[in-house]
Amino acid sequence: MNGEIEEIRGTFKPELIPAATGGNIDDYEKALHTLMKFVGSMSSALEQVSGRGANAIVYQAGKRMGHEASKLMEKTDDLEKAMGELSEVLGQEFYFEMWKPSSQDNYTVERGDETEVKLLFMDCVVRQTLRRTGLPQKGPLCYLLYGYIVGAVEEVMDIRGKLDIDHIGPNACLKTLTIKWSGK
Template identity: 80%
Template sequence: MEIEEIKGTFKPELIPKETGGDLDDYEDALHVLMKFMGSMSSALEQVSGRGANAIVYQAGKRMGHESAKMMEKTENLEQALDEMGDVLGHEFYFEKWKPSGQSSYTTQEGDQVVIKLLFMDCVVRQTLRRTGLPQKGPLCYLLYGYMVGAVEEVMDIKGKIDIDHVGPNACLKTLTIKWSGK
């Protein structure tokens, strides 16, 4: 395939109007990044073993704290999750989920509140599919860290996320908030 070189004039401008690429260019860039991420994830696991999960988790948590700094602080978990849904956007589209026999999304277990989240669209899952890596690996911890970091920032309390189930179309995770963990 011959690569066509595009020549033009570049002027200093405050807000660039052109990105210099079309949908195919975006797709190529996305796929290259997916391959990079997959390669980094498997290399990290090879070098650090199970420690890879902790490294990626910490990176995600930092991102979560950064993203949620602009969000309104609240003590209402469901309101916090709605706000986080807006911040995470369509690339990490999630919804609250409950089994049919349960009346509300949240359940109280001692000083903890538990809520199940169903992640439907996930860039991490797509990256794993692109690179042929299994789910529940280190890269998944990026999203767990991200969610925990964002919850901690918005609610100012400690939280954790566990994986219940991973699937090709959606993943179910349990978010646990500890009220006494400030």
């Protein structure tokens, strides 16, 4: 019935992997939107209380997630291969590709003992959460993704990295990943 909560009644018994998750796409949509609201509220409250320190807290949380998620990935020194592995770790919800302006020949740019690569994030659940909650981009929540990427790259390449935002947009965000070879 419309507007009323439909109760699910049935038998429940302990099982290792439930045969059914319960709920349909509408339930998933509502749960996702509620979670987006929670996360958005937490992010803005964190910013209100901790100021710019909020970015560091969220970055650290993301970094930990990145290290955890990439623990089983194959270690490599090849940045482009690492990006491929990173893409697997991040999955469809953080779909990205390496990007370069037409005037540049290669995706990677060497600057002394540093290598830079531009990453174009097309699908991003953080961006979607911000749009759902009406929060601006480039805030603390975006630092979760920076931390995640840096943590994953550090884990896969065993090297120090950092991520900077070049540009944010409603459909894609461009970021520069810098890795420092001397940080190995």
